[in-house]
Amino acid sequence: MARRAEPAAGTPATVALTAAGIAFVPRAYDHDPRAAAFGLEAAEKLGVEAERVFKTLLASVDGALVVGIVPVAEQLDLKALAQAVGGKRAEMADPALAERKTGYVVGGISPIGQKTSLPTVLDETAILFESILVSGGRRGFDLELAPDDLLRATAGSYAPIARSR
Numbered sequence: 001m002a003r004r005a006e007p008a009a010g011t012p013a014t015v016a017l018t019a020a021g022i023a024f025v026p027r028a029y030d031h032d033p034r035a036a037a038f039g040l041e042a043a044e045k046l047g048v049e050a051e052r053v054f055k056t057l058l059a060s061v062d063g064a065l066v067v068g069i070v071p072v073a074e075q076l077d078l079k080a081l082a083q084a085v086g087g088k089r090a091e092m093a094d095p096a097l098a099e100r101k102t103g104y105v106v107g108g109i110s111p112i113g114q115k116t117s118l119p120t121v122l123d124e125t126a127i128l129f130e131s132i133l134v135s136g137g138r139r140g141f142d143l144e145l146a147p148d149d150l151l152r153a154t155a156g157s158y159a160p161i162a163r164s165r
Contacts, residue, residue, distance in 0.1 A: 011137030012103060012113030017145070022153055024145040027133060031140030038107045039072025042133065042142050053133045053142070054126065056111045058098040058118070061087035065101055067120040067154070069111050069134065074123070074162035084121045084159035110137040112153045120156030122147060127158065 017024045029045035031038075043050040050073045057068045061082045068076045082090035095106045103115035111120055111134055126132050126147035134150060136143040151157065 011110065011141065012115075013110040013135075013137040013143060014113075016113035017143070017153055020153055022145065022149045024143045024149070025131075026136060027142040027144055028136075029140055029142075033139075037072065038139060043072060046133065046142065048133060051125070052129050052131070054123070056109045056135055058093035058102070058109070059090045060093050061085055061090040065093055065097070065116075065118050066090070067111050067114075067118050067156070068161050069120065069122045069126075069150075069156075070162040071123060071125060073165070075165055077161050077163040080159065080161045080163070081121060084157070084161055085119050104135075104137055105139070108135050108138040108141070110135045110143070111150065111156070112143070113137065117155070120151075120154040121159050121161055122151060122156050123162040124158045124160050125162060126150070 027046050035041040039053050039055040043053040053072045054069045055072045057076045059066050068081045070076050078090040101116045102109050131144050133142040133144050
């Protein structure tokens, strides 16, 4: 995979990946602000199967924020996320808190280059693919990279944290 730093695509995520020497491909598309599901919109507009496009969600596990990354067509299993980080109880984080802690807006939260380094868990289905897509730090902009590289960039781990809708 080529590493490209395009001025129009520069975000904290691309800066962090470039600084770490991690290969990625920026994938921009025309975001429709009326879209109900940002991740499914990305899959459709980029011509990528939804199983390869992952969304970044923040949850509070026993009072501490944790990042969960799951396929866009799936839901985050809060109990499994809590278990993956050794916690007991999880609930979705308040969107305003998620924006403050990550430095990104909801719908464009990247797991990479967040203002506050948080424990990160990637759903284990990501290992089925050579590359996956995650938000690049704004709506209409994704990053394609190898799942292991995503974990290297976030100091994250794999776990079964997704469940079907």
